[in-house]
Each structure stands twice: as structure tokens, then as C-alpha cells.
Amino acid sequence: MVTLSQRINTLEALGAYLSNFDENNSEYKTFVEAIEKAHQENGWFKKEECRHAIASWGAALKKEKIQEWLTPYELKENQNPKTIALVLAGNLPMVGFHDLLAVWISGNNALVKCATKDKVLIPFLVNSNPILKSMTRFTEEKLEGFEAVIATGSNNAARYFDYYFAKYPSVIRKNRNGVAVLNGKETAAELKGLGRDMLQYFGLGCRNVSKLYLPKGYDLNQVFGGIYPLSKCIEVNKYANNYDYNKAVFLMSEFDFVENGFFMLKEDTALSSPIASAFYEYYDSPEQLKKQLEEQKDDIQCVVTNEAYANAVPFGHTQMPELWDYADGVDTIEFLKTL
Structure with missing residues (x-):
């Protein structure tokens, strides 16, 4: 043994x-x-x-x-x-x-x-x-x-x-998704970290950010600035094919969205977005948003933010989990100890 x-x-x-x-x-x-x-x-x-x-x-x-x-x-x-x-x-x-x-x-x-x-x-x-x-x-x-x-x-x-x-x-x-809560005071370094949280592994992970919660009046160009260093993702055929396909779907469906040539942002209440895109939603107050996220906690893997939220992760760290960061919040060691 x-x-x-x-x-x-x-x-x-x-x-x-x-x-x-x-x-x-x-x-x-x-x-x-x-x-x-x-x-x-x-x-x-x-x-x-x-x-x-x-x-x-x-x-x-x-x-x-x-x-x-x-x-x-x-x-x-x-x-x-x-x-x-x-x-x-x-x-x-x-x-x-x-x-x-x-x-x-x-x-x-x-x-x-x-x-x-x-x-x-x-x-x-x-x-x-x-x-x-x-x-x-x-x-x-x-x-x-x-x-x-x-x-x-x-x-x-x-x-x-x-x-x-x-x-x-x-x-x-x-299925679960990563979300991010922004307050408009993020630094350039934090926004670049958010870009990695969105596009590391091409956004395919359950810890990748697929949904942004933004204060009203937020400038989406700040998000695009954060993901720009990862623009070479469009040179990968599988990613480019998904970008082209999902952009075509958005256009044919006459959805309102903005894009920068390799990534799309669309206002939507859903948490899970297609590859090469993220959804965003405006919030009125942090207190109301915390309540909303608590109600959706079974669908959320982590929350990227510099504010105090449950399952909060610093910008740029979603794909660097620690050993004690259990998927879905289920402690597998405790589970195994009960057997």
C-alpha cells in the first residue's frame, strides 16, 4: 500500500x-x-x-x-x-x-x-x-x-x-459559467486579466467568463481593450470558424451586438454565450446584483471581480485555480472521506 x-x-x-x-x-x-x-x-x-x-x-x-x-x-x-x-x-x-x-x-x-x-x-x-x-x-x-x-x-x-x-x-x-462584475474602476491590468479570463483556452472552460455585469453607462471599449492582446486567437481555424458562424447567426437573427473582428459582445440575460462572444447585462445596484447572483449560484462557477462577492476570483486568475477551489463548490475530499 x-x-x-x-x-x-x-x-x-x-x-x-x-x-x-x-x-x-x-x-x-x-x-x-x-x-x-x-x-x-x-x-x-x-x-x-x-x-x-x-x-x-x-x-x-x-x-x-x-x-x-x-x-x-x-x-x-x-x-x-x-x-x-x-x-x-x-x-x-x-x-x-x-x-x-x-x-x-x-x-x-x-x-x-x-x-x-x-x-x-x-x-x-x-x-x-x-x-x-x-x-x-x-x-x-x-x-x-x-x-x-x-x-x-x-x-x-x-x-x-x-x-x-x-x-x-x-x-x-x-454546465456552469464564469461571470464578471465590473464597477468601472478597473485598472488596465485588471482589464487585461479579464481578457484572459474570457479567452484563455478560447473560452471553452466552465471557469471562463461568458457573462459581464456592468454599471449603466459602461464603455464597452474598455472590455475590447482588455482582450485585444489575445487577438491572435482568430488565427486558429477552429476559433475563426466559430466566430464566423456565430456572427452569421447574430446577423441573420438581427441581434444587436458589437464586435472587434475577433470577439462579440451582446446584451443578453443568459449566462452561457456562444464561442467567440460574451453576453453583458447592466445592473442598478450592487446589492440587487448580489441577490440575483445568489439565486443563480447553481449555474455559476466563479465570479471575477474586485468587489466582495461569493466565489470571487481576482481578475486574470480564473484558469489558475488552487487545489481548494473545487468545481461546483463540491468538496471531493470530503465526499471521498464518507465512503
């Missing part, structure tokens, strides 16, 4: 490996090849996006952060490890990695079904480490022989998961 101290040391070593990633270092040759393969299999996984995911996990898996993450749980040696089925999403590179971390650190074993769009990077890292490999099994077949499940997918997939895994202890995640 792998001890808790061995698991912690393994995650610390993994964090160092990811933090020191250097594509010109021969030590990382096979990792670079895995990144290239991931991009070949999924055109959204540009090398720059994969490198960002690697750097983000490297930053999260620092010794002091692992300690801060685990201290509240007072974990003991797991004398009765369970097999936890993990159904991973595939919208971002390594997007399901946190669920694996939780299963490993809790002393359980993982039965992993990767998304077809993201089945290279996580298996590469796991299979490169004997300890992690000993606690993990990947499958593309029907999931069998497990005692609990953590599954992530669309709202439609979640309904299927609820039915299919009804007899098992489970965490089932659905």
Missing part, C-alpha cells in the same frame, strides 16, 4: 516536474511529443494552451500549497481503499486532473474514463510515474468494478449520469 507521505511526496515531485517544464530540455522530450499528439487529436489544444495548463498545475502542486490544501482534513492512512470511477470532461487540457489528485491523496484507486478529446496528457503523466500508475487504471470500455463515481459533463450528460449511476455514491457535475 502506498502511504500518505509517499503520495504527498509524489505530488510534490510531480509539481516540480511540471513547474520546470522546458521543451528544449531532453528530459521532457517524451512530454513534448505527448503535447504534440494532444494537439493533433484536438485542434483546440494548442501548444500554448497545453503549456498554460502544465504551468498552472505546477504552481498549484507546490509543497506549501499541498499542505494548506490537506491540513483541514486530517487525513489518515486509508485501510480500506475504494475504486472510484472518474468520467472526465475534455474541453480543456488536463481538465479532470483535480479529481485524480483527490482520489490519489485520499488513498483510493482511480478507474478513469478520459474524454475522447483529452486522452493523451493525463495518461502520459500517470504512466510516467510508478506510484500514480499503481493507483490508476484507464479504460475505454463500460465502467465496471467501482464503488463510487465522480462524473463531469453537459447538462444532458448529467441526466444520463444521474440515471446510470443512481445506485452509487456520486458527484455529478453539470
Whole structure:
């Protein structure tokens, strides 16, 4: 059995490996090849996006952060490890990695079904480490022989998961969106951070900002100024195709919107916007907006703002979550401790 101290040391070593990633270092040759393969299999996984995911996990898996993450749980040696089925999403590179971390650190074993769009990077890292490999099994077949499940997918997939895994202890995640609350006093640096929150990973993540809440009279050019440094996204064919398609839909539907040649802003009360766009809505008072967001909390992953809001995240940090930033606010370590 792998001890808790061995698991912690393994995650610390993994964090160092990811933090020191250097594509010109021969030590990382096979990792670079895995990144290239991931991009070949999924055109959204540009090398720059994969490198960002690697750097983000490297930053999260620092010794002091692992300690801060685990201290509240007072974990003991797991004398009765369970097999936890993990159904991973595939919208971002390594997007399901946190669920694996939780299963490993809790002393359980993982039965992993990767998304077809993201089945290279996580298996590469796991299979490169004997300890992690000993606690993990990947499958593309029907999931069998497990005692609990953590599954992530669309709202439609979640309904299927609820039915299919009804007899098992489970965490089932659905669609959520990031939102941003602006007050008009944001700095240029904060607006550039907002641009990254909107367009990192081409806006495909549940933590990406797809909805802006603005004070009345707000100048939308400030938003466009923040995202301008990311204008090269339009050079990526998959993004450009989505931009052209969604712009055509907006035009044919005679929607009012503004755009800058690679991104669109449309006034709309919905939270989830199409690729290459964001919705915005004006608010009258911060107090009323806080009440509105509280009513929508089950559809919101995080709130980007410099104000005091629940699940608030600083500008530019939505795609750099800490180990204690649990998806949908569901503490997977606590869930696993109950099994």
C-alpha cells in the first residue's frame, strides 16, 4: 500500500516536474511529443494552451500549497481503499486532473474514463510515474468494478449520469459559467486579466467568463481593450470558424451586438454565450446584483471581480485555480472521506 507521505511526496515531485517544464530540455522530450499528439487529436489544444495548463498545475502542486490544501482534513492512512470511477470532461487540457489528485491523496484507486478529446496528457503523466500508475487504471470500455463515481459533463450528460449511476455514491457535475462584475474602476491590468479570463483556452472552460455585469453607462471599449492582446486567437481555424458562424447567426437573427473582428459582445440575460462572444447585462445596484447572483449560484462557477462577492476570483486568475477551489463548490475530499 502506498502511504500518505509517499503520495504527498509524489505530488510534490510531480509539481516540480511540471513547474520546470522546458521543451528544449531532453528530459521532457517524451512530454513534448505527448503535447504534440494532444494537439493533433484536438485542434483546440494548442501548444500554448497545453503549456498554460502544465504551468498552472505546477504552481498549484507546490509543497506549501499541498499542505494548506490537506491540513483541514486530517487525513489518515486509508485501510480500506475504494475504486472510484472518474468520467472526465475534455474541453480543456488536463481538465479532470483535480479529481485524480483527490482520489490519489485520499488513498483510493482511480478507474478513469478520459474524454475522447483529452486522452493523451493525463495518461502520459500517470504512466510516467510508478506510484500514480499503481493507483490508476484507464479504460475505454463500460465502467465496471467501482464503488463510487465522480462524473463531469453537459447538462444532458448529467441526466444520463444521474440515471446510470443512481445506485452509487456520486458527484455529478453539470454546465456552469464564469461571470464578471465590473464597477468601472478597473485598472488596465485588471482589464487585461479579464481578457484572459474570457479567452484563455478560447473560452471553452466552465471557469471562463461568458457573462459581464456592468454599471449603466459602461464603455464597452474598455472590455475590447482588455482582450485585444489575445487577438491572435482568430488565427486558429477552429476559433475563426466559430466566430464566423456565430456572427452569421447574430446577423441573420438581427441581434444587436458589437464586435472587434475577433470577439462579440451582446446584451443578453443568459449566462452561457456562444464561442467567440460574451453576453453583458447592466445592473442598478450592487446589492440587487448580489441577490440575483445568489439565486443563480447553481449555474455559476466563479465570479471575477474586485468587489466582495461569493466565489470571487481576482481578475486574470480564473484558469489558475488552487487545489481548494473545487468545481461546483463540491468538496471531493470530503465526499471521498464518507465512503
